[in-house]
Amino acid sequence: MPFEGGWYLFVARDDGTLTEHKVSDEAAVERLSEDGGAESTAVLAGLWAQWMGSATQNALAAALASMPLVPYAHQSRAVYGSMLPQPLLRFLLADEPGTGKTVMAGLWIREAQRLGFIERALIVCPAHLISKWIADWERFFGGQLRHITAHTVREGGLAARHDVWVTSLELSAVNRAVREAIRPDRAGWDAVVFDEAQARLRPGTPALRPQPPPRHQPAGRMKCILLPSPATWARISGGPHLEGASR
Secondary structure, eight states: OEETTEEEEEEEOTTSOEEEEEESOGGGSOOOOOOOOSOHHHHHHHHHHHHHHHHHHHOTTGGGGGSSOOOOHHHHIIIIIIITTOSSOEEEBOOOTTSOHHHHHHHHHHHHHHTTSOSOEEEEEOGGGHHHHHHHHHHHHOSOOEEOOHHHHHTTGGGSOOSEEEEEHHHHHHOHHHHHHTOHHHHOOSEEEEETGGGTOOTTSGGGSOOOOOTTSOTTOSEEEEEOOHHHHHHHHSSSOOTTOBO
């Protein structure tokens, strides 16, 4: 495989390992045989796998290599500059409607999973946004965002070790079985995203009071992202932003 100034030489050893060497002088390599009998598709697949493995380990935004998503600059800055560097994430991601908060939250989930920060995530949003989340996940992140319904809980669907789920705020508020099933100490969420968080976070409500972590979970382990509209949040909180918020 050529590179500037020489060749990459891949050597398959008897124990099955594959080593990589840089060769600047082609004459230093002795060709024992050159029968051209190797399957070209297998060779190309091996080279591609090696390249992808290296790119995944070294690229800043490796998850994007397998996505059709091309984030805007403000989205990249929020996810890679502010959110991912925080291993214990409590984040208020506030921006105007249409600026891609859904994309930023989804991109963070996928990158955090790749880096081993999280395994299982839950998205809680108003019922009318469920279809949008599922469609955006299909479009940008390869699909597989599963919807938690009352039927899901009755059938024990949450026992499946699927990595990302979405449920509605309304259902979890009125259906006790669903609310109990999605508790972190039962479902084992590593991260939770609350969309349209201003609908829930009102001064004086229990959601704004400090709560002790579940018994199974050390303080600060579970990550949380809030996605409010800044204009609505300003009316609720009495100020233009919350300390630590990102625009």
